[in-house]
């Protein structure tokens with residue numbers, strides 16, 4: 392018996408797909424089963440921290456020697472390392488933790504994956520079955536705790552059930568709208584022996600349903616009839632691998648294109664039709680263009696409040712086509728004239744040949760005028776002390792192969808505005824949950840998945856301390872991660888909000904004392920360069936970015952710097968604050 396929260400969705404794949412029949416029956420422990428099933432999923436790297444309740448699984452990993460285990464220094468770090476793998480490859484990431492505090496430490500990373508629809512399989516050890524519900528040592532109800540923050544979760548009560556649970560977990564994590572799945576395995580289920588007669592097929596992403604012809608025809612007609620259409624791309628375009636099709640559609644019909652924080656990179660930032668990020672910190676011309684559009688084509692986006700501002704005043708003149716794999720998103724926040732419940736790629740690719748090539752001279756001319764009248768101001772681009780100057784200087788050293796992660800705060804928004812992201816999956820940021828501490832471990836995961844690439848993590852002096860212990864992991868793994876620490880000696884985004892909206896009462900947001908980050912790196916065995924003290928800061932920046940292995944680049948930023956424009960929370964996107972308050 393397993394506890395499975397719907398008891399219906401996890402249809403055993405073994406019943407649906409042909410199974411491989413080994414000649415002999417194999418006797419296997421639950422822990423060995425998990426390792427074999429992970430191998431069969433093609434998992435090569437997992438991140439975690441062992442503990443009593445998960446030691447049989449660790450022993451099985453040790454005996455098999457087939458899967459690289461990255462020893463994180465905090466389970467949240469392990470969760471974000473797994474997310475870094477998932478976000479940069481599109482395949483489910485795997486993290487492991489012990490029961491009790493190990494599992495609770497993992498919860499934030501799981502919730503983060505839920506809000507950003509990231510495929511993650513989290514495996515936790517649990518107290519033995521007989522002790523469940525007894526307040527045993529390191530017992531928490533991981534199943535109950537994770538219920539609202541997972542796409543699905545399992546408490547496994549028999550080793551045999553692992554044969555269906557593990558493939559199901561991968562199938563559920565990757566299918567439809569991706570998300571995190573948790574498998575909680577009591578210690579005695581890990582040691583229980585079972586005879587395996589046949590191995591189930593690995594859990595794979597379900598095939599996506601094609602969008603129906605009628606909907607595609609209507610979408611094409613609406614695009615055709617529109618005078619001022621805008622294409623609005625979200626994380627679903629990244630998840631479904633539809634970026635190319637989106638750009639092709641935009642080019643064919645001359646569609647100015649906005650992206651959510653999660654959708655950045657789908658259209659190259661320097662593409663003539665790209666209007667960058669919309670919403671709270673979007674460019675003024677972007678939000679003004681949306682205000683004027685008569686058709687909004689929302690693909691894999693969910694009308695998040697950070698993107699829409701005051702919903703009632705978002706795109707007030709527009710009809711809406713909304714395509715999303717998750718039917719629950721359709722009409723949830725904004726009623727759509729045409730709602731299509733399908734994967735972004737399954738909509739965009741067949742839509743393309745149905746849409747006539749259009750020039751839209753007047754609308755594109757209007758966009759050029761809006762750009763002139765309402766530009767995005769990026770002051771002091773030539774200075775490394777300016778946030779925008781620093782972001783540009785970093786980008787100038789790296790090529791499009793580089794991956795970019797961020798933490799959460801002003802630095803995240805400066806990078807979202809200014810870094811020339813040019814491809815999907817280049818950009819890894821915590822969008823929905825906005826979790827400080829995401830950047831470094833996510834960068835480590837991305838670097839492990841792409842050892843040939845440079846991964847740059849932009850962080851703040853607040854965020855970096857939330858998972859600073861993962862520098863030890865980065866050093867141990869020689870991960871090619873460069874952390875650009877934008878040190879404004881404050882929780883900058885909080886400081887900015889207090890300045891703008893709380894009568895300048897900046898409280899609990901400025902640090903009276905900050906650590907010597909360069910000295911800290913010495914302790915971790917990580918290289919560091921300090922742009923504050925370097926004789927030639929530009930040279931030091933290049934050296935730091937080109938050094939092999941992990942490196943911290945310490946960059947001072949004035950505390951008063953603000954990320955602008957800013958739409959006050961609850962205001963319409965056209966009511967932006969444009970200059971420092």
Ligand SMILES: Cc1ncc(C[n+]2csc(CCOP(=O)(O)OP(=O)(O)O)c2C)c(N)n1
Nearest residue numbers: 800801802825827851852853854882883884
């Ligand atoms: C785990 C967590 N706690 C609190 C917050 C609220 N919060 C959002 S931004 C921010 C400040 C971030 O400071 P820092 O990392 O130094 O970045 P900066 O804004 O200065 O660039 C805080 C506290 C959060 N997003 N995540």
